[in-house]
Amino acid sequence: MTTANVTRSIDARGMxxxxxxxxxxxxxxxxxxxxxxxxxxxxxxxxxxxPAWVNKAGHELVEVAEEEGFARFIIKxxx
Amino acid sequence: xxxxxAVLGGGVGGTLIANLLVKELGNEVKVTLVDPTGMHxxxxxxxxxxxxxxNGRWLVRDERTLxxxxxxxxxxxxxxxxxxxxxxxLGRGGVLDWDYLVIATGARLAPDLVPGLLESSHEFxxxxxxxxxxxxxxxxxxxxxxxxxAGIPYKCPPAPVEFIFLVEEHLRKRGLRERSEIHxxxxxxxxxxxxxxxxxxxxxxxxxxxxxxTFFNVDAVxxxxxxxxxxxxxKLEYDLLVLxxxxxxxxxxxxxGLGDPSGWLPTDRNTLNVEGHERIFAIGDxxxxxxxxSGSTAHFEAPVVASRIASLIKGTAPKTNYGGRVMCFVxxxxxxATVLRFDYEHPPAPPRPNSMWHVAKWMxxxxxxxxxxxxxxPERMPLPIPEGRSGT
Numbered sequence: 001m002t003t004a005n006v007t008r009s010i011d012a013r014g015m016x017x018x019x020x021x022x023x024x025x026x027x028x029x030x031x032x033x034x035x036x037x038x039x040x041x042x043x044x045x046x047x048x049x050x051p052a053w054v055n056k057a058g059h060e061l062v063e064v065a066e067e068e069g070f071a072r073f074i075i076k077x078x079x
Numbered sequence: 080x081x082x083x084x085a086v087l088g089g090g091v092g093g094t095l096i097a098n099l100l101v102k103e104l105g106n107e108v109k110v111t112l113v114d115p116t117g118m119h120x121x122x123x124x125x126x127x128x129x130x131x132x133x134n135g136r137w138l139v140r141d142e143r144t145l146x147x148x149x150x151x152x153x154x155x156x157x158x159x160x161x162x163x164x165x166x167x168x169l170g171r172g173g174v175l176d177w178d179y180l181v182i183a184t185g186a187r188l189a190p191d192l193v194p195g196l197l198e199s200s201h202e203f204x205x206x207x208x209x210x211x212x213x214x215x216x217x218x219x220x221x222x223x224x225x226x227x228x229a230g231i232p233y234k235c236p237p238a239p240v241e242f243i244f245l246v247e248e249h250l251r252k253r254g255l256r257e258r259s260e261i262h263x264x265x266x267x268x269x270x271x272x273x274x275x276x277x278x279x280x281x282x283x284x285x286x287x288x289x290x291x292x293t294f295f296n297v298d299a300v301x302x303x304x305x306x307x308x309x310x311x312x313x314k315l316e317y318d319l320l321v322l323x324x325x326x327x328x329x330x331x332x333x334x335x336g337l338g339d340p341s342g343w344l345p346t347d348r349n350t351l352n353v354e355g356h357e358r359i360f361a362i363g364d365x366x367x368x369x370x371x372x373s374g375s376t377a378h379f380e381a382p383v384v385a386s387r388i389a390s391l392i393k394g395t396a397p398k399t400n401y402g403g404r405v406m407c408f409v410x411x412x413x414x415x416a417t418v419l420r421f422d423y424e425h426p427p428a429p430p431r432p433n434s435m436w437h438v439a440k441w442m443x444x445x446x447x448x449x450x451x452x453x454x455x456x457p458e459r460m461p462l463p464i465p466e467g468r469s470g471t
Contacts, residue, residue, distance in 0.1 A: 016369050017274070018267050022231050025266070025296055029310060045274070052268055056294045057311040079312075 006074065007031075009038040013070050017045035021053055028059065028077055035077045036062070042070040050075075081109040082392045085167055085177035087157045087331070089114030089142040092363035092377030093183035094452040099385035101149040102454065107392060110150045111175060113167065117142050117154035120206065121447055123374065126238055126410075128209040129216070130245050133444075135206050145452040157184070160335035162356055179358050179388050182344060184331060186234055186364040186372060190324040193229050195300035200322040203242060204234065215319060216246070221255045222318030225307060227264025229297040230325030234364055234372045236272055237409040237419065239263070239323055240280055244412035247287045261288070262315060264295040264307070264322075276409070276419055279429050283411060297322060326372070328365060343367035348423065349400040351384050358391075360384045370423070371405045378451060379404040408440035416440050 008027055012020035020041035027037045039050065047064075050073050054061045063074040084100055086093045089112055097112045119142045127133035143152055156170030160180065167175040188204055190197045201212040226243055243263050250256045263270065263284065269277040270284055270291055284291055296310040300320065307322075308314045328342020337353060338344055345354040346366035353359040362384055363377030370376055383401045390397040403423030409432075410416045416436035419427040430436070450456045 018231065018272055019369055022266070025310065029296075029298075049268060053294055053311075 005036045006038040007035045009040075011040045012046075013040050013042045015041070015043065017043045018049065019043070020046045021049045024050060024073075024075065025053070028057070028075075031077050033077055033079060037075045037077065039073040039075065040067075040070050041073065046073070047071060081107055082178045083176060084108055084110045084179045084181065084388060085175050086110060086112040086181045086183060087114075087160075087167065088112075088183035088185055088363075088365070089117070089119055089145075089152075090183060090185050090363060090377065091374040091451060092381045093181065094119060094142065094145050095378065095381035095454055096181050096183065096362070096385050096388075097150045098145075098147050098452065099382060099454050100388060101147050103385065103389050104392060105149075111153060111177075112142070112146065112150055113153045113155065113157045113169065113175065114142055115154070115156045115170070117152065119145055119452070121444070122204075123235065123238075124444060125203045125206060125209040126242060126245070127444075128206065129203040129212040129242070130249055131213050131217070135210055138206065140448060145448070147453075157331045158334065159331065160337060160359075162335070162337065162359060165358070177358075179391065180360070181384060181388075182332065182337075182353065182359065182361045182365050183363050183377065184329040184365050186326040187329055187342075188324040189327045190229075192325045192327075193297055193299060193322075195302050196229060196297075196322060196324065199300045199302035199305075200229075200320045200324075202322060202324055203238070204323060212321065216249070219250075219255070219259075219319055221250075221258030223260045223262065223316060224250075224319045224321070225262045225264065225315060225317035226321045227262075227292075227295065227297060227307070227323070228266055229322045231266055231272070232372055233323045233326045235407070236371050236373070237276075237407050240270060240284075241410040242321065243284065243289055244287070245410055247289065248412040260290065262290045262292055262317075264292045264297065264309075264315070266294070266296045268293045273419070273421070273427060275426050276429055279417065279431075280409070280411070283432075287412070326364075332365065339367055348403065350387065350397070351380055351401050360388070368403075370403050371407060373405065373407060374451075375406050378456075379406075382454070408436060408443070410437065410440065 010023045060076040065072040121138045124138040159168040202208040271277040298310040332338040344361040346361045362380040364372040383399045386399045387397045407419045411432040415432040417429045417432045421427040
């Protein structure tokens with residue numbers, strides 16, 4: 001899957017913890033099953049918090065990519 | 080002709096800014112504060128009302144008694160801000176003109192955003208809610224008490240965990256602890272938003288036998304079944320439910336087209352200007368800043384905004400910036416407390432809970448009325464605040 005499939009993108013760079021995770025949770029809450037959400041985060045805590053939450057909530061972590069100074073998470077809402 | 084400053088909201092931040100401006104500028108300024116109720120609430124006291132440790136009457140005073148006589152008070156709603164025309168439309172049909180505007184309208188509780196919450200859950204984020212919770216606790220004879228957070232951001236981030244510590248002690252003293260389970264629902268994978276504070280507080284929750292449910296983002300409540308469910312797919316039965324309701328910005332911010340979709344004001348983290356508006360400032364809970372929504376934040380922001388407005392009126396260069404300074408006491412039960420002091424660059428390093436910080440919090444609760452709204456609390460007294468954290 002590439003970023004071309006993304007249905008919603010959240011640029012949370014510069015946002016401190018737990019901002020990026022809470023933004024993702026908000027997007028999942030508002031979204032539809034099948035939505036693909038991209039989160040960009042420069043917060044180190046997101047590297048553990050976002051995968052842990054996605055796993056707990058039963059969604060799919062499609063991709064984690066390290067970019068220059070931030071990480072890109074691609075999450076698919078599956079329920 | 081004096082510069083006209085309109086201040087929307089008579090909470091900690093609005094009241095302090097109004098007083099500081101007339102104190103500093105005298106005849107050079109005409110300050111009008113607009114508040115829908117004209118009553119000032121000391122909101123940190125709600126927690127103690129819920130636990131039967133404070134009387135609600137202690138927590139509310141007439142706003143007029145807290146303002147310097149030079150400040151005009153209008154007790155009515157601000158309906159809409161016109162940023163271009165520099166006016167505020169008022170609830171009774173009048174229009175207030177301003178040269179500078181401070182939006183200190185706070186947050187509103189939005190329990191309607193969670194299905195079933197309004198009918199089922201108690202809260203201690205309003206005086207009426209705290210009084211109802213006190214009665215519910217008085218009737219409680221043991222069972223499963225579920226406490227949680229139904230949305231981030233919310234005011235006074237330590238308050239739910241403080242409530243847990245104090246209600247655990249309350250149940251112990253009434254001989255009900257053995258017959259009770261306490262569950263704490265956290266939207267995160269730890270008990271508190273700030274990691275360093277979590278590391279201190281989480282083992283203490285374990286010691287008190289509190290069940291911490293992590294990544295529990297409240298989705299709905301079923302009042303007839305007595306069940307709260309999460310976005311993550313979990314369900315938990317309760318006998319008494321206490322949830323911090325979701326918070327949103329005020330309607331006037333939304334109706335004025337100044338806020339984000341949740342009603343928070345996009346605010347410059349240092350100048351406290353509403354983004355794109357040199358003459359409009361925002362402080363306290365109304366902003367979108369990623370720091371605590373608390374009276375402490377507004378208290379530290381107010382002198383910065385007052386100083387910047389004074390500089391603009393005098394035509395001098397602004398001398399101060401807000402550095403994200405916040406200070407919060409955290410009750411941990413058994414007459415002990417800790418303190419969180421931090422800013423944008425320095426996370427808190429809370430000390431082990433002790434009786435000194437508990438006494439300090441109680442002292443602050445009592446002296447608040449005479450010192451904070453008037454700007455009489457000196458920078459380093461009576462509470463020690465580390466050097467180099469003011470950001471000013």
